[in-house]
Every structure is written in structure tokens, then in C-alpha cells.
Amino acid sequence: MNEAVLLLILAVSFLGWKTKNLSGSGAIAAFFTGITVVSAFGWRGLVVLGAFFGTSSLWSKFRSSAKAEIEKKLAKTSERDWQQVLANGGSALIFSLLYIITDDAIYMLGAISSLAAANADTWASEIGPLSKSDPISIRNLARVEKGSSGAVSLLGTLASLAGSLLIALVSILLFKEISIISAILITCAGFFGSLADTMLGAYLQIEYRCHRCGLVTESPEHCGVKAEGLKGFSFINNEFVNFSASFLAGFLTIMISNVIR
Numbered sequence: 073m074n075e076a077v078l079l080l081i082l083a084v085s086f087l088g089w090k091t092k093n094l095s096g097s098g099a100i101a102a103f104f105t106g107i108t109v110v111s112a113f114g115w116r117g118l119v120v121l122g123a124f125f126g127t128s129s130l131w132s133k134f135r136s137s138a139k140a141e142i143e144k145k146l147a148k149t150s151e152r153d154w155q156q157v158l159a160n161g162g163s164a165l166i167f168s169l170l171y172i173i174t175d176d177a178i179y180m181l182g183a184i185s186s187l188a189a190a191n192a193d194t195w196a197s198e199i200g201p202l203s204k205s206d207p208i209s210i211r212n213l214a215r216v217e218k219g220s221s222g223a224v225s226l227l228g229t230l231a232s233l234a235g236s237l238l239i240a241l242v243s244i245l246l247f248k249e250i251s252i253i254s255a256i257l258i259t260c261a262g263f264f265g266s267l268a269d270t271m272l273g274a275y276l277q278i279e280y281r282c283h284r285c286g287l288v289t290e291s292p293e294h295c296g297v298k299a300e301g302l303k304g305f306s307f308i309n310n311e312f313v314n315f316s317a318s319f320l321a322g323f324l325t326i327m328i329s330n331v332i333r
């Protein structure tokens with residue numbers, strides 16, 4: 073690996089920690105994800121990863137005051153720890169490792185599709201809450217508070233599609249291995265991954281209600297007291313859902329590519 077690229081990954085991880093976008097463990101996880109993706113796909117892989125990381129950070133800062141209420145609903149702060157980093161980048165890391173081991177281009181499609189899904193989901197959750205109307209729960213089609221898991225809005229859905237498309241466009245420009253068909257497949261898989269994320273969020277993800285203030289949250293504790301379980305499985309948190317959805321997107325692309333190649 074080129075020393076300049078190595079230093080760049082180190083610098084970005086360090087800056088992520090310095091600017092409180094990443095916790096210490098998050099910075100280490102980001103560093104290793106970056107190293108693995110670059111080992112597999114060279115600097116081009118880093119550009120795709122950067123497109124995800126960069127646009128996600130930008131959208132998260134965009135009109136952040138309007139989204140401050142939603143932050144409270146989520147169990148964690150905006151400083152990402154290793155679990156949150158691997159929830160989004162872990163699938164790309166696994167497919168990159170498989171690519172290094174097998175040298176089969178199909179795993180490149182898998183890695184890029186899982187990043188497309190992660191980007192689609194992040195764009196949807198950063199842009200969707202800026203919608204004027206409240207989102208609709210896919211469980212009962214009722215309007216629910218912004219930031220609720222398993223809820224959709226038109227703006228969020230369009231943002232998800234755009235987020236997936238961006239990763240496909242960046243990839244087709246960078247890699248000669250990516251055909252137009254592959255790019256379409258990546259866009260669809262990323263979008264599908266984001267839908268799967270919503271479905272898992274709606275039906276399986278853990279949700280608690282605080283006894284004191286009534287807030288529905290992912291955190292098992294709120295206002296200093298134990299919160300009441302509303303639905304879902306305790307081990308299925310937002311990170312688990314993100315990881316599963318992005319992995320599913322990569323897996324789906326690999327399966328379809330296997331059939332059509």
C-alpha cells in the first residue's frame with residue numbers, strides 16, 4: 073500500500089476523533105475499515121468510502137438544529153463508536169476481505185452495494201426528518217414522530233434512492249469492472265437494503281418507553297430510570313439493523329450477479 077494513502081486514512085480517522093464525529097473506538101474501527109477497503113480496491117475504494125463518509129457527515133450537519141429533537145430519541149449521541157462504524161462499514165469490510173482472498177470481482181459489487189445501502193439509509197435518516205409532514209409507520213400506516221424507526225416519508229425515500237445512486241455513479245466512474253448493468257444493480261440493491269432497514273426497524277428493532285417523560289427510545293434507561301419494553305428483541309438495536317440491511321444488499325447483488333454473469 074502507498075504510504076500517502078495510509079497516512080490519509082490515519083489523518084481522516086484522527087480528525088474524525090478530534091472533531092468528535094468518532095469516539096476513540098470509532099476512529100480505530102474507521103482506520104481498519106479504510107485499510108481493508110484500500111488493500112482490496114486501492115485508492116478508488118477509498119474514494120467510494122469517502123463519498124459515503126463525506127456526504128453523511130455533511131448531511132448530518134445540514135440544518136442540525138431542526139433535527140436536535142430527533143437526536144434525543146436515539147439511544148446514542150452523534151459521536152460514533154466502533155459499533156456504529158461497523159454497523160455501516162462492517163459489511164463492506166467483510167466483502168473487501170472476501171475480494172482479497174478470492175480475487176473475484178463479484179465481491180467488489182458486494183462491497184459497493186453494501187456501501188450504497190449504508191449511504192441510502194444515512195441520507196434517508198438525515199434528510200427525511202426535514203420533511204414538513206410527519207412520517208408514516210409501515211406497521212399501522214399511522215403518522216408517527218420524526219425519527220421513529222420503521223417509518224417512511226416521501227422525502228426520506230427519495231433521499232435514500234439518491235444516496236444509493238450516488239455510490240453507483242461514483243463507482244462506475246472509477247472502476248472499469250463496473251458496467252451499467254452493475255451500476256443499476258448496485259442502485260437497486262442499495263435502495264432495497266434501505267427498505268429492509270425500515271422493515272427490520274418496524275418489526276424487530278427494540279423500542280422502550282420512558283416511565284417519567286413518555287419518550288419512545290432505543291435506550292433501556294431514560295431520565296435515570298429503567299424504561300418499559302414496547303416491542304422488538306433486545307439484541308436487535310439500530311446497529312444490528314444497519315449491519316443486516318447493508319449485508320443483505322451486498323449479498324443480494326452477489327446472488328443476482330452470479331445468475332446473470
Ligand SMILES: [Zn+2]
Pocket residue numbers: 282283284285286287294295
Ligand atoms: Zn425520560
